[in-house]
Amino acid sequence: MDGLHDLGGKQGFGRVKYPSAPHNENWRPLVRALHAFAIESHIYNMDEFRHAIERMTPRHYISAPYFERHLTAIATLLIEKGIATREELESLVDGEFPLSGPLGPGRLPFAPQSFAIGETVRVKNEFVSGHVRVPAYVRGKTGTIVHVSTPTPFPDAAGHNMQAEMEPTYDVRFRASDLWPDTSDEALNHVAVFQSYLEKVEGA
Amino acid sequence: MTDTKREAPASLEKRAAALEIVLRRKADMPKNFVAEFTEHADDAWITANGAQMVARAWTDPEYRARMLVDGTAAARELGFEFPEHHRNLVVLENTPTVHNVIVCTLCSCTAYTIIGAAPDWYKDLDYRARVVRESRTVLREMGLDLPATTEIRVWDTTADTRYMVLPMQPPATTGWPVQKLATIVTQDSMIGVTRLEQVKG
Numbered sequence: 001m002d003g004l005h006d007l008g009g010k011q012g013f014g015r016v017k018y019p020s021a022p023h024n025e026n027w028r029p030l031v032r033a034l035h036a037f038a039i040e041s042h043i044y045n046m047d048e049f050r051h052a053i054e055r056m057t058p059r060h061y062i063s064a065p066y067f068e069r070h071l072t073a074i075a076t077l078l079i080e081k082g083i084a085t086r087e088e089l090e091s092l093v094d095g096e097f098p099l100s101g102p103l104g105p106g107r108l109p110f111a112p113q114s115f116a117i118g119e120t121v122r123v124k125n126e127f128v129s130g131h132v133r134v135p136a137y138v139r140g141k142t143g144t145i146v147h148v149s150t151p152t153p154f155p156d157a158a159g160h161n162m163q164a165e166m167e168p169t170y171d172v173r174f175r176a177s178d179l180w181p182d183t184s185d186e187a188l189n190h191v192a193v194f195q196s197y198l199e200k201v202e203g204a
Numbered sequence: 205m206t207d208t209k210r211e212a213p214a215s216l217e218k219r220a221a222a223l224e225i226v227l228r229r230k231a232d233m234p235k236n237f238v239a240e241f242t243e244h245a246d247d248a249w250i251t252a253n254g255a256q257m258v259a260r261a262w263t264d265p266e267y268r269a270r271m272l273v274d275g276t277a278a279a280r281e282l283g284f285e286f287p288e289h290h291r292n293l294v295v296l297e298n299t300p301t302v303h304n305v306i307v308c309t310l311c312s313c314t315a316y317t318i319i320g321a322a323p324d325w326y327k328d329l330d331y332r333a334r335v336v337r338e339s340r341t342v343l344r345e346m347g348l349d350l351p352a353t354t355e356i357r358v359w360d361t362t363a364d365t366r367y368m369v370l371p372m373q374p375p376a377t378t379g380w381p382v383q384k385l386a387t388i389v390t391q392d393s394m395i396g397v398t399r400l401e402q403v404k405g
Contacts, residue, residue, distance in 0.1 A: 007333040008309030008360060016331045018346045018397070020324035027220040032245070033238040034223050039287075041231060046289045050311055066312065066327045068216055074223055084226045092222035093214035133362050135309050137336065149292040152364040169363035171294070176337065176358075185340040187356040192363035 001129050002136065004058040009137040009180060028067045035070055044077045047159035051131035052076045055100035076100040106130045106160025109167055110196040119145050121172060121198045131159025134197050137179055138172070138189075142201060146190065147171035154196060167195040251320035253284045254368055255389035257295075259382045262373040271295050275368065285317055292365040293318065296357070298399065303354050304369045305343065305396030307335045308361035315366035319394045326395060336360060346397050369396040376405030 007013075038044055044052075052073035053061070061069065076099045078084040089097045107130065115121055125140035126132075133155045149169045157164030169192045176184040213219070227233040257278060261268035271278035275293035276286065286293070293315055296304035308314065312327040325331055335342045339356045343349075350356065359367045371393040377385060392398040 005310055007329060008307075009337040010333040011337075013330040013333040015345055016325050016328050016334070016342060018325040018328075018331075023324075025216075027217045029242050029245075030220045030224060030238060033241040034220070034227055034233075036241050036245075037227060037231075037233050037237055041233075043231060053311065062329070065216075066324070071216065071219055071223065075219070078223070078226060083230050088226070089219075089222055092225060093218040095214035095218070096211045097219055097222070098213050133310065135360060135362060137309075147294060147365075149363065149365045152289075152291050155363075169365060171359075171365065176339070180337055184337045185356070187339045187358050189336055190357065190359045192361065192365045194363060 001054055001132065002127070003054045004061050005054045006136050008135045009184075027071075031067045031071045031074070035074055038074060038077070043081055043083065045153070045158055045161070047131055047153065047155045048077060048161055049073050050155075051103075051159040052080075052100050054131065055103065057098075057101060060098055072098060072100055103160065104130050106162050107156045108162065108164050109154040109157065109194075112165075112167065113195060113198070113200070115145055115148075115170055115195070115198060115200075117145050117148060120201045121145060121170070121193075122201050123172070123193060124197055124199050126197070128156060130156060132156050132197075133194060135191060138174060138191050138193070141174055141179060143172040143174040143178075143191075145170045146173045149192070152194075154194060156196075169194050170198065172198075245321070248285070249317040249320060251389075251391040251394070252386065253279070253282070253317070254315075254319040254391075254394045255386040256282055256382075257284075257318070257368075258370055258389045258394065259385035261295075261370055262385055263382045268370075271370070272297055279318055286315075286366075287317065289364050290315060290317070290366050294359075294365055294367050295370050296359060296367055296396075297370045298372050298396075300372070301354055302357060303343075303350055303396065303399070304357045304359060304367075305335060305339060306359050306361065306367045306369065307332060309333070309336055310360075310362055313361040313366065314395075315368050318366070319368055320391050323391065343397060348398055368394045371400045374400050374403035374405075376403060380405075 122142045123138045151166035154164045174189045176187040275295040314322040
């Protein structure tokens with residue numbers, strides 16, 4: 001989905017707060033552990049979790065610390081999975097418990113294709129309303145495959161708890177000057193792209 | 205959830221505690237799960253793991269070659285573990301003229317069992333938005349001023365593949381034993397926002 005989480009190349013941001021200040025907030029490791037339990041117990045999978053974060057309202061997403069985004073996704077998924085109700089959570093905290101927006105339909109992977117290291121490929125120019133792991137900055141762009149991974153779950157299906165074949169991902173190399181002509185530092189940008197998101201380039 | 209009706213949300217501490225209660229009551233989460241998980245994560249998933257891999261690669265050319273072909277196998281060889289969804293570890297070799305840097309623009313993925321939990325700055329929206337497009341500028345702002353001739357390679361962690369940078373060994377540390385070498389390898393150097401060449405012997 002075209003959410004605020006898709007930050008790569010967005011302009012107007014400032015200096016990175018580096019190095020990080022130490023913190024002593026006990027709720028953070030607690031949230032990390034609760035998420036680990038939910039994953040271990042197969043209450044939800046990693047793609048459902050990431051998508052639940054993406055479904056936070058833009059205003060909430062941009063203002064929430066990292067582990068508040070996790071906390072919001074866990075709460076949303078516990079309700080969607082029937083483990084808790086909104087009223088129950090609000091009663092436990094004695095106040096408002098902000099949640100993510102509703103879940104829409106997912107989609108299945110495309111028919112398998114095969115690509116080789118060194119091959120020139122194009123990222124499909126697709127606009128997907130559900131979970132998708134293509135950053136907008138490579139949509140429709142052409143690059144070269146430099147590495148092939150072992151198969152992993154197709155996120156657009158897994159993020160919606162749909163069963164799907166696993167498929168390989170490809171590390172694709174782009175030139176920054178092709179992604180953002182005249183408005184980027186020169187670099188080689190690599191993005192891990194699922195097979196279904198790629199198409200062959202004629203004559204390449 | 206509309207803006208006009210918005211009340212102040214309950215505190216993060218309260219919200220986290222509520223989720224813990226729900227998971228204990230309705231998903232059979234053991235009482236000691238949080239303490240045991242946290243202890244394991246803090247003890248086992250540490251920067252020293254990746255540092256050991258780097259130090260071994262600096263001193264053992266055959267391990268280095270294996271690591272660059274299959275980072276996952278090279279990590280397992282030293283006894284390190286991965287969560288189920290980290291199916292591939294790719295090791296990126298810095299050279300005098302190539303510099304690698306890692307990001308996750310869509311969330312904040314890292315090989316946390318190998319290089320340790322991601323630092324806050326890595327999860328910063330500013331880092332996620334900018335390092336892909338303004339790599340040289342961002343690295344300079346963070347204290348790494350690369351020569352104009354250095355090729356920058358940015359890696360966006362958008363799938364289940366995880367990355368770590370293999371930094372160059374500082375010349376002043378030639379001949380050091382592997383355990384001593386491991387002590388100079390930082391998390392930032394394995395993410396790629398610092399280099400180690402300036403480390404003194």
